[in-house]
Amino acid sequence: MALLEVKGVTKQFGGLTAVNSVDMEVQEGQIVGIIGPNGAGKTTLFSCIAGSHVPTKGSIKFNGTEIAGKKPYDICKLGVTRTFQVVKPFANKTVLYNTTVGAFAKTNRLDVAEEKAMEVLKLIDLYDKKDILAKNLTLPERKRLELARALATEPKLLLLDEVMAGLRPSEVAEMLPVIRKINSVGVSIIIVEHIMQAIMNLSEKVYVINFGKKIAEGDPHKVVADEEVIKAYLGDEYVANSH
Amino acid sequence: MIGYIESVINGILMGSIYGLTAVGLTLIFGVMKVVNFAHGSILMVGMFAAYWFITLTGFNPYLALVVVVPLLYFFGYYMQKIIIKPIFEAEKHVREPITVIIVTTGIWYVLDNLALLVFGAEFRVAQTSVTGKMVEVAEMYFPLAKMIGAGITLLLGIYLYWFLKHSRMGKAVRATSLDREAATLMGIKQSRIYNIVFGMGCACCGVAACVLVPFYYVYPTVGVPFDIKAFVIVVLGGLGSVPGAILGGIIIGIIETVGAQFMAATWTEMLIYAFFLVVLFVKPSGLFGLRQDY
Amino acid sequence: MKFLSNVQTTHKVFAALVLAVLYALPIFITSPVMLQIFILIFLYAYLTSSWNFVGGFAGVLPLGHSAFVGLGAYTSTLLYLTYNISPWIGMIAGGIVAAAFGLLIGLPTLKLRGAYFALATIAFAEGLRVLVENVEKLGPFEVRGPKGLLINLVGNSFKDFQFLSKVPYYYIILTMLVLVLILTFFMMRSKVGYYLAAGGEEPEAAEALGIKVSKYKLIAMAISCFLTALGGTFYAQLVLYFYPKSIMGLDMSYEIAFIALIGGRSTIMGPVLGAFLLRPVGELTRIYLGDTLPGLHLIIFGLVLIIVMRYQPRGLVEPVSRWLNILFDRIEKRRRA
Numbered sequence: 001m002a003l004l005e006v007k008g009v010t011k012q013f014g015g016l017t018a019v020n021s022v023d024m025e026v027q028e029g030q031i032v033g034i035i036g037p038n039g040a041g042k043t044t045l046f047s048c049i050a051g052s053h054v055p056t057k058g059s060i061k062f063n064g065t066e067i068a069g070k071k072p073y074d075i076c077k078l079g080v081t082r083t084f085q086v087v088k089p090f091a092n093k094t095v096l097y098n099t100t101v102g103a104f105a106k107t108n109r110l111d112v113a114e115e116k117a118m119e120v121l122k123l124i125d126l127y128d129k130k131d132i133l134a135k136n137l138t139l140p141e142r143k144r145l146e147l148a149r150a151l152a153t154e155p156k157l158l159l160l161d162e163v164m165a166g167l168r169p170s171e172v173a174e175m176l177p178v179i180r181k182i183n184s185v186g187v188s189i190i191i192v193e194h195i196m197q198a199i200m201n202l203s204e205k206v207y208v209i210n211f212g213k214k215i216a217e218g219d220p221h222k223v224v225a226d227e228e229v230i231k232a233y234l235g236d237e238y239v240a241n242s243h
Numbered sequence: 244m245i246g247y248i249e250s251v252i253n254g255i256l257m258g259s260i261y262g263l264t265a266v267g268l269t270l271i272f273g274v275m276k277v278v279n280f281a282h283g284s285i286l287m288v289g290m291f292a293a294y295w296f297i298t299l300t301g302f303n304p305y306l307a308l309v310v311v312v313p314l315l316y317f318f319g320y321y322m323q324k325i326i327i328k329p330i331f332e333a334e335k336h337v338r339e340p341i342t343v344i345i346v347t348t349g350i351w352y353v354l355d356n357l358a359l360l361v362f363g364a365e366f367r368v369a370q371t372s373v374t375g376k377m378v379e380v381a382e383m384y385f386p387l388a389k390m391i392g393a394g395i396t397l398l399l400g401i402y403l404y405w406f407l408k409h410s411r412m413g414k415a416v417r418a419t420s421l422d423r424e425a426a427t428l429m430g431i432k433q434s435r436i437y438n439i440v441f442g443m444g445c446a447c448c449g450v451a452a453c454v455l456v457p458f459y460y461v462y463p464t465v466g467v468p469f470d471i472k473a474f475v476i477v478v479l480g481g482l483g484s485v486p487g488a489i490l491g492g493i494i495i496g497i498i499e500t501v502g503a504q505f506m507a508a509t510w511t512e513m514l515i516y517a518f519f520l521v522v523l524f525v526k527p528s529g530l531f532g533l534r535q536d537y
Numbered sequence: 538m539k540f541l542s543n544v545q546t547t548h549k550v551f552a553a554l555v556l557a558v559l560y561a562l563p564i565f566i567t568s569p570v571m572l573q574i575f576i577l578i579f580l581y582a583y584l585t586s587s588w589n590f591v592g593g594f595a596g597v598l599p600l601g602h603s604a605f606v607g608l609g610a611y612t613s614t615l616l617y618l619t620y621n622i623s624p625w626i627g628m629i630a631g632g633i634v635a636a637a638f639g640l641l642i643g644l645p646t647l648k649l650r651g652a653y654f655a656l657a658t659i660a661f662a663e664g665l666r667v668l669v670e671n672v673e674k675l676g677p678f679e680v681r682g683p684k685g686l687l688i689n690l691v692g693n694s695f696k697d698f699q700f701l702s703k704v705p706y707y708y709i710i711l712t713m714l715v716l717v718l719i720l721t722f723f724m725m726r727s728k729v730g731y732y733l734a735a736g737g738e739e740p741e742a743a744e745a746l747g748i749k750v751s752k753y754k755l756i757a758m759a760i761s762c763f764l765t766a767l768g769g770t771f772y773a774q775l776v777l778y779f780y781p782k783s784i785m786g787l788d789m790s791y792e793i794a795f796i797a798l799i800g801g802r803s804t805i806m807g808p809v810l811g812a813f814l815l816r817p818v819g820e821l822t823r824i825y826l827g828d829t830l831p832g833l834h835l836i837i838f839g840l841v842l843i844i845v846m847r848y849q850p851r852g853l854v855e856p857v858s859r860w861l862n863i864l865f866d867r868i869e870k871r872r873r874a
Contacts (some may be wrong), residue, residue, distance in 0.1 A: 050745065058732055076747035088742035101735045104728045105747035113728070153747055278652045326843060333850050339651035341598045346846045348600075352839030356832030364831070382833050396553060471663060474656045482652065509671050516664030524645045524655050 258496015
């Protein structure tokens with residue numbers, strides 16, 4: 001059984017169909033990418049899975065449990081945690097505090113939560129910044145804090161919304177091994193990303209979305225060769241990104 | 244029967260003036276997400292200004308509009324620019340600008356008590372050419388001053404509606420209220436919009452003050468009951484909605500006058516609060532669901 | 538005392554010293570007027586610390602907490618006057634009543650934008666005051682409308698919560714304050730504290746991390762209202778006569794909020810600092826200038842608030858604790874050398 005099974009999910013805002021009957025699947029341990037041009041509906045689909053939006057139609061099953069329409073906090077408790085494209089750290093709190101908030105998802109005790117948080121911070125290479133206030137971090141550090149916090153909730157599936165947007169190429173290069181490390185400890189990942197290089201590098205499988213519809217899926221290198229994908233998306237975007 | 248019709252109409256007349264003060268409040272909230280607790284005090288400032296203008300010059304009371312409305316516009320404009328803006332900037336990205344809200348409470352305390360120091364606690368009544376005059380319509384009697392007040396309110400409401408919908412500045416105001424960041428990207432200077440909206444909100448109080456003075460007492464804490472009613476009204480009408488504020492005001496006015504037919508005035512006050520809490524429970528977006536910002 | 542292990546020794550010594558001085562103070566100050574000023578400072582520090590659970594840690598702005606002071610005072614006093622139930626028991630009953638009303642107000646409004654909550658609390662407090670002013674009798678209870686309640690003097694009696702001297706009141710309220718501060722300390726270091734802070738600052742992010750924000754805000758509201766009502770009973774027993782305007786007026790609600798913001802909300806010591814700064818200003822101007830310049834202390838409150846919010850938006854506790862830390866560091870260094 002797939003870890004996550006999305007079937008016929010549609011999301012309409014008034015008359016606008018942002019996501020149109022999309023199917024997708026994530027197997028345990030996989031990293032799956034979602035790509036598509038701006039405004040294609042990637043983030044909306046993502047928000048439906050994370051519980052920020054209620055899908056108009058369709059079913060989303062996680063580990064066999066229907067999660068479509070559930071609240072974000074309940075979905076998180078089941079083991080699906082998201083990050084935000086525009087990072088939302090608890091700015092006036094330390095890195096450790098931020099991460100501990102996440103770790104409380106699985107315990108009621110501060111000492112246990114803090115221990116878990118420190119473990120995560122070590123994994124993410126943020127341990128030496130643990131006493132710094134979140135608002136004083138650099139952007140790449142904040143993105144990593146966002147990851148650490150989500151990871152501290154001990155998710156089975158992590159949803160990453162453009163964690164690399166706004167980063168310089170060298171910073172992206174530093175982020176890639178971090179994401180792989182997270183995957184290697186047994187966390188499946190869905191990653192929405194603009195930066196093709198990152199997606200190609202990380203994902204075992206990608207879904208391409210355009211105008212709310214899935215237009216291709218499969219091995220990243222094969223998908224890139226797909227004519228419709230090139231036409232819809234990579235035509236301008238890939239060229240624009242590679243210079 | 245005729246008594247009820249009379250009190251309903253009286254309620255509409257008074258309620259439209261409540262609505263007017265609430266419009267100022269809702270305009271400011273819609274754009275800045277700040278509840279201006281000093282709103283009633285600004286009304287009080289306007290009422291004292293109108294009172295002194297009328298008493299000292301002996302002119303027709305509605306001439307005071309020409310002086311008081313611009314005065315309050317600039318009062319609000321500079322209050323926002325000098326006091327509120329620096330504090331607002333500091334928590335611009337916070338969802339709940341608590342510091343700004345509490346600062347407007349501070350302004351309220353300062354204004355009301357300054358008025359108490361300067362003018363003393365006594366109640367004053369302006370003697371004007373319309374004070375105490377009644378108009379008879381089909382055996383029902385209405386105070387002339389309230390009728391004129393409601394008429395002016397209606398005109399202003401229509402103007403404001405047009406202004407927000409169609410004028411260039413009005414569109415900029417609406418854009419800012421929908422999405423600050425996006426509006427800034429479109430070249431709208433936020434801080435100037437805030438100054439203007441604050442000025443307009445206070446100018447609404449100026450109009451309300453001028454139409455109230457011919458038939459209402461003036462005293463330092465006169466703003467408080469209006470303030471609390473305005474809070475109730477804006478929530479009834481939907482925070483941020485201009486037509487909602489006027490309709491909400493009329494509802495409150497009717498509850499007040501019709502309620503007074505059955506019970507003591509203090510009980511009608513209770514009724515308003517109870518009604519308010521019920522609306523919050525049942526339909527927090529306001530009775531008319533015109534705005535969804537909550 | 539493992540939880541104190543990360544607190545510097547100098548801090549502990551300082552805190553112990555301050556406490557010792559406060560507990561010994563009635564030995565040196567015998568004037569009832571001075572004691573009363575201290576009692577009121579502690580009472581307001583206590584009320585503000587209770588307010589802080591929701592106004593500080595939950596990140597919303599309650600502006601009607603006098604309603605809960607009033608609910609506490611009225612519940613315990615009516616139980617005492619009608620059934621001769623000791624105010625100590627009535628105090629707890631009042632707390633429960635207040636918490637129930639707090640939940641009722643919080644339930645629809647804590648999910649919404651903070652402005653709704655602030656307005657709802659004001660409307661509730663004012664509505665309740667008007668209601669009480671209009672009720673003469675409620676079942677077996679003589680509420681007496683605007684005339685208020687008078688508690689008969691019975692002389693020194695612990696059971697009746699009455700003392701002829703101010704000293705017992707001083708110790709009771711000081712102890713209540715210390716207890717609420719300890720509770721705050723532990724709350725801040727618990728899951729509830731972390732979740733409240735997270736939900737107050739970034740509700741969307743908090744929900745994504747598994748936090749049902751409105752539930753934790755409701756918990757905070759219930760605790761806050763419960764504690765506030767206990768202060769109401771204390772106040773009733775201190776003054777022995779009160780009426781709706783004196784115990785559930787909006788002025789008290791605002792003063793509590795002002796103290797919190799000037800001192801520093803969502804900190805342990807902010808409410809105490811705020812009460813020590815604002816309360817004496819109020820008392821002294823009222824005593825010396827009250828007749829000639831009415832409302833002067835309120836102008837001062839307003840101005841102080843505006844200035845502090847302009848230059849220290851997180852309250853005065855921040856700079857004060859910075860200075861204290863510099864001082865402590867020097868002492869620590871000298872001690873080591």
